Amino acid sequence: MRRIKKRVLLESQKLLSKVNFLNIGKLTIKEAADALQNKEISVIELTEKFFDRIDNIDDKINAYVSICRKQALADAAEAQALINEGGGGIMTGIPMAVKDNICTETIETTCASKMLGNFKPPYTATAIEKLRNDGAVLLGKANLDEFAMGSSTENSYIKNTRNPWDVNRVPGGSSGGSAAAVASGQALFALGSDTGGSIRQPAAFCGIVGLKPTYGTVSRYGLVAFASSLDQIGPLTKTVEDSAIVLNSISGKDPKDATSIDSGIADYTEGIKRGVKGMKIGIPRQYLSGEIAVGVRNKIEAAIDSYEKMGAVCEETSLDLADYAIAAYYIISSAEASSNLARYDGVKYGFRSSNYKNLLDLYKNTRSEGFGAEVKRRIMLGTYVLSSGYYDAYYKKALQIRTLIKNEFDGLFKKYNCILGPTTPTTAYKIGEKTDNPLEMYLGDVFTVSVNIAGIPAISIPCGNDESGLPVGMQLIGSAFSEKTLFQAAYAYEREHPFAIAPEVQA
Amino acid sequence: MNYEVVIGLEIHVELATKSKIFCGCTTKFGGEINTHCCPICTSMPGTLPVMNERVVEFAAKAGLAMNCEIANFSKMDRKNYFYPDLPKAYQISQFDLPICKGGYVDIEIEGKTKRIGITRIHMEEDAGKLLHDQWEKGSLVDYNRCGVPLIEIVSEPDMRSPEEARAYAEKVRLILQYTGVSDCKMQEGSLRADVNLSLRPIGQKKFGTRTEMKNLNSFRAILRAAESEIQRQSRVLDEGGVITQETRRWDDDEGKSYAMRNKEEAHDYRYFPEPDLVPIELTDETINKYRESLPELSHERVKRYIHKLGIPEYDASLITASVKTADFFDDTVNSGADPKTASNWIMGNLMRLMKEVNTEDIPFGGEMLHELIGLIEKGAISNNIAKTVFAEMFRTGKTPLEIVKEKGLEVVSDAGELGQIVDKIISANSKSVEDYLGGKQKAIGFLMGQVMKETKGKANPPMVNKLLRDKLELLK
Numbered sequence: 015m016r017r018i019k020k021r022v023l024l025e026s027q028k029l030l031s032k033v034n035f036l037n038i039g040k041l042t043i044k045e046a047a048d049a050l051q052n053k054e055i056s057v058i059e060l061t062e063k064f065f066d067r068i069d070n071i072d073d074k075i076n077a078y079v080s081i082c083r084k085q086a087l088a089d090a091a092e093a094q095a096l097i098n099e100g101g102g103g104i105m106t107g108i109p110m111a112v113k114d115n116i117c118t119e120t121i122e123t124t125c126a127s128k129m130l131g132n133f134k135p136p137y138t139a140t141a142i143e144k145l146r147n148d149g150a151v152l153l154g155k156a157n158l159d160e161f162a163m164g165s166s167t168e169n170s171y172i173k174n175t176r177n178p179w180d181v182n183r184v185p186g187g188s189s190g191g192s193a194a195a196v197a198s199g200q201a202l203f204a205l206g207s208d209t210g211g212s213i214r215q216p217a218a219f220c221g222i223v224g225l226k227p228t229y230g231t232v233s234r235y236g237l238v239a240f241a242s243s244l245d246q247i248g249p250l251t252k253t254v255e256d257s258a259i260v261l262n263s264i265s266g267k268d269p270k271d272a273t274s275i276d277s278g279i280a281d282y283t284e285g286i287k288r289g290v291k292g293m294k295i296g297i298p299r300q301y302l303s304g305e306i307a308v309g310v311r312n313k314i315e316a317a318i319d320s321y322e323k324m325g326a327v328c329e330e331t332s333l334d335l336a337d338y339a340i341a342a343y344y345i346i347s348s349a350e351a352s353s354n355l356a357r358y359d360g361v362k363y364g365f366r367s368s369n370y371k372n373l374l375d376l377y378k379n380t381r382s383e384g385f386g387a388e389v390k391r392r393i394m395l396g397t398y399v400l401s402s403g404y405y406d407a408y409y410k411k412a413l414q415i416r417t418l419i420k421n422e423f424d425g426l427f428k429k430y431n432c433i434l435g436p437t438t439p440t441t442a443y444k445i446g447e448k449t450d451n452p453l454e455m456y457l458g459d460v461f462t463v464s465v466n467i468a469g470i471p472a473i474s475i476p477c478g479n480d481e482s483g484l485p486v487g488m489q490l491i492g493s494a495f496s497e498k499t500l501f502q503a504a505y506a507y508e509r510e511h512p513f514a515i516a517p518e519v520q521a
Numbered sequence: 522m523n524y525e526v527v528i529g530l531e532i533h534v535e536l537a538t539k540s541k542i543f544c545g546c547t548t549k550f551g552g553e554i555n556t557h558c559c560p561i562c563t564s565m566p567g568t569l570p571v572m573n574e575r576v577v578e579f580a581a582k583a584g585l586a587m588n589c590e591i592a593n594f595s596k597m598d599r600k601n602y603f604y605p606d607l608p609k610a611y612q613i614s615q616f617d618l619p620i621c622k623g624g625y626v627d628i629e630i631e632g633k634t635k636r637i638g639i640t641r642i643h644m645e646e647d648a649g650k651l652l653h654d655q656w657e658k659g660s661l662v663d664y665n666r667c668g669v670p671l672i673e674i675v676s677e678p679d680m681r682s683p684e685e686a687r688a689y690a691e692k693v694r695l696i697l698q699y700t701g702v703s704d705c706k707m708q709e710g711s712l713r714a715d716v717n718l719s720l721r722p723i724g725q726k727k728f729g730t731r732t733e734m735k736n737l738n739s740f741r742a743i744l745r746a747a748e749s750e751i752q753r754q755s756r757v758l759d760e761g762g763v764i765t766q767e768t769r770r771w772d773d774d775e776g777k778s779y780a781m782r783n784k785e786e787a788h789d790y791r792y793f794p795e796p797d798l799v800p801i802e803l804t805d806e807t808i809n810k811y812r813e814s815l816p817e818l819s820h821e822r823v824k825r826y827i828h829k830l831g832i833p834e835y836d837a838s839l840i841t842a843s844v845k846t847a848d849f850f851d852d853t854v855n856s857g858a859d860p861k862t863a864s865n866w867i868m869g870n871l872m873r874l875m876k877e878v879n880t881e882d883i884p885f886g887g888e889m890l891h892e893l894i895g896l897i898e899k900g901a902i903s904n905n906i907a908k909t910v911f912a913e914m915f916r917t918g919k920t921p922l923e924i925v926k927e928k929g930l931e932v933v934s935d936a937g938e939l940g941q942i943v944d945k946i947i948s949a950n951s952k953s954v955e956d957y958l959g960g961k962q963k964a965i966g967f968l969m970g971q972v973m974k975e976t977k978g979k980a981n982p983p984m985v986n987k988l989l990r991d992k993l994e995l996l997k
């Protein structure tokens with residue numbers, strides 16, 4: 015009896031040392047899953063470790079807007095039971111963060127807006143449902159720009175999230191909380207949403223991997239709509255392989271989303287290590303000229319060299335319509351947003367102004383008081399471009415440009431396996447630096463929006479740091495449903511240039 | 522001055538699908554407030570609509586029954602406006618690419634056939650309902666009706682009188698009922714019409730300025746609203762005024778209409794394609810499948826009843842005026858009843874009973890009427906008793922046999938029992954007996970009547986007749 019007790023004690027000490035050994039700042043899903051399956055650590059211990067980390071550093075980063083400790087520990091216990099029975103898969107027991115515009119039953123889903131400050135949805139988004147079925151553990155909800163409108167997370171009604179590489183800088187947006195949580199080791203991965211770059215741009219600013227899947231790959235059911243024809247949920251991870259692992263879990267046709275599609279791809283990690291030998295990569299000259307920071311250009315050019323050394327064929331090409339993408343994007347996305355956000359009228363749920371005498375007042379005051387400046391700007395812009403007399407000049411024209419951009423990409427993908435360029439023209443900027451000039455902020459989306467317009471997939475991966483030590487993001491763009499090619503190309507680069515942990519949070 | 526009236530109708534009809542257009546909630550009428558709705562009906566953030574394929578099928582079938590061209594490619598659009606009964610603040614409808622275009626229906630007016638063009642038919646969702654409770658501060662919203670599937674049938678401005686408008690609306694209703702895509706229950710608001718009306722001097726080609734009268738929910742209201750609007754517009758024009766293009770609200774109780782909003786105040790609905798739904802693509806094969814599955818329409822049934830079943834044209838047109846009576850007639854005949862006997866029962870007893878309680882529903886199937894007719898033919902009940910039984914069937918839904926047994930209405934055919942009654946009647950009516958014996962054959966009729974009276978009509982008449990004659994013969 016005493017001997018058994020002693021052995022248990024020894025075993026748990028051994029486990030404890032392993033737990034301490036795990037550097038969760040660098041830990042990947044793959045590594046964590048191995049450790050969990052080999053019983054080197056329990057799901058509860060892993061979950062606790064993440065909550066400790068959140069307790070220690072999130073007041074510096076502000077990645078989370080809410081934490082669900084109780085539910086997470088209950089889920090962790092369930093996941094552990096499954097592992098103990100010899101069951102579970104790669105996602106079992108993996109702690110995650112979810113952008114707070116993706117609905118979670120009984121947990122507030124605020125969209126970082128005063129308008130939904132008290133909103134608890136009676137349902138869970140399909141993407142989260144799938145992850146939870148696979149055993150992932152939800153730690154909490156991550157900050158964002160209000161209703162996912164913005165590129166710096168400064169439009170959050172709740173708080174400013176900070177970049178783990180430099181807390182005086184923005185983490186990017188709108189999935190800034192998700193990106194910062196992963197980059198600072200406060201979640202093994204996160205879900206974000208990408209309407210015009212909202213996953214890829216913060217991934218680039220925070221030095222992690224962000225994927226915008228092909229439109230329709232991931233169900234939008236439960237994602238609070240910003241621009242329905244552009245929105246797509248996707249993973250933010252430390253590695254390319256983790257990105258493929260998460261996509262395996264969240265993708266698939268959903269009867270609740272008519273626009274979701276069965277891609278027919280069973281395993282996105284399959285063939286990921288094949289390398290890029292013979293792969294043809296196009297580099298649009300528009301992506302390396304104009305208003306692009308030197309530090310970014312240098313790193314992208316170095317990455318191109320690196321690809322050539324690995325055996326890929328890189329070739330300069332042209333994306334003539336790139337210049338029109340921003341205008342078309344802001345017209346289409348704002349038009350849809352003006353309609354999607356009309357339901358926040360104070361009648362059914364969320365915020366209602368206490369200052370009204372009649373129906374019109376109720377609408378006006380609720381929406382005036384409940385929405386922030388950027389959201390109002392987009393609603394007004396969108397209402398304007400759909401109005402009779404302006405529809406043809408703006409909205410219709412934008413749809414025509416959308417078709418032309420799609421066609422242009424189709425043409426390029428006849429020649430190239432993928433297209434390479436920077437994710438963003440600059441690295442992370444200072445908090446407050448661009449808040450006075452929305453147009454300048456919009457221009458930061460120049461490389462990302464055309465991907466949403468065309469409905470195609472793109473991945474942003476870290477490719478070194480600029481002269482200030484800030485991460486630079488490289489974007490690989492593929493044709494519809496070519497995620498596996500993108501993973502393959504991104505993985506090859508990542509193998510040569512492994513993930514670097516953000517200095518601010520190494521402690 | 523004498524004016525020619527020009528009328529076009531927009532008819533909104535609720536489709537008879539079991540579930541709503543974009544979610545699985547029931548379309549059942551009534552129900553406790555806010556019990557037939559889900560997060561999709563109330564447009565909670567993050568929810569998405571998914572098209573009910575039956576709605577597309579029903580809309581296409583309605584179009585086919587009205588001779589429309591069915592689009593291989595159509596799409597849904599958003600119609601944006603704020604109102605508390607519209608939880609998304611947009612209605613999912615169809616704008617530039619409706620599912621059906623360019624059809625017609627033929628109406629009978631003053632004994633002549635007139636063709637009314639159909640511009641288009643499109644699909645859309647219904648909104649909720651505001652409840653204004655005088656005891657509550659403010660209003661409440663019931664979302665039960667949100668997402669109930671509707672089609673809007675837009676006619677050409679082809680009608681030239683309120684009577685034509687009414688005949689057209691009635692014909693549309695009949696076609697939809699026969700097609701089975703809507704039950705068009707007026708009292709539940711499942712058919713509502715907007716009347717577009719203008720006047721022009723007789724002989725003028727150009728249309729006058731029109732007004733639109735909204736949400737008329739009975740044929741009578743369509744007729745009265747159109748008549749009233751003709752008078753109002755003529756008065757304005759006669760006085761040298763001009764008609765304002767506007768939307769008006771008809772108050773059926775007062776028999777008057779009121780201006781709601783004019784052209785300048787009209788909504789800018791900012792229509793744009795619904796990005797949450799994929800376009801609706803129907804192959805020619807699917808459309809043909811719908812066409813082939815269309816049920817027999819009223820004019821086709823009239824023909825069949827006359828030529829195949831040999832019933833008079835009058836009967837045929839009366840029975841087919843409602844799909845319910847026509848279906849009932851078919852059921853009765855298909856169970857084996859003689860067509861003319863069945864049609865007599867339907868036109869007489871059934872229609873009278875339906876009118877008495879003002880219903881379109883028949884609480885039992887045609888095979889029950891066949892059973893009843895069978896009982897008469899077998900001599901188990903008399904014709905008069907059968908009428909009582911039929912009324913009871915209509916009231917309770919019970920079978921004829923059940924009612925006959927329960928109430929003890931079966932004919933008395935027991936020779937012993939009837940013999941005693943006959944003896945009693947013979948001894949109590951010596952005058953009639955003498956008359957008969959004296960050669961007055963007619964006197965037996967009186968004696969028969971007495972026996973029937975004594976048995977409350979349940980005696981088997983041929984048997985009574987025979988018993989009487991036999992017993993009287995013995996007295997000779």
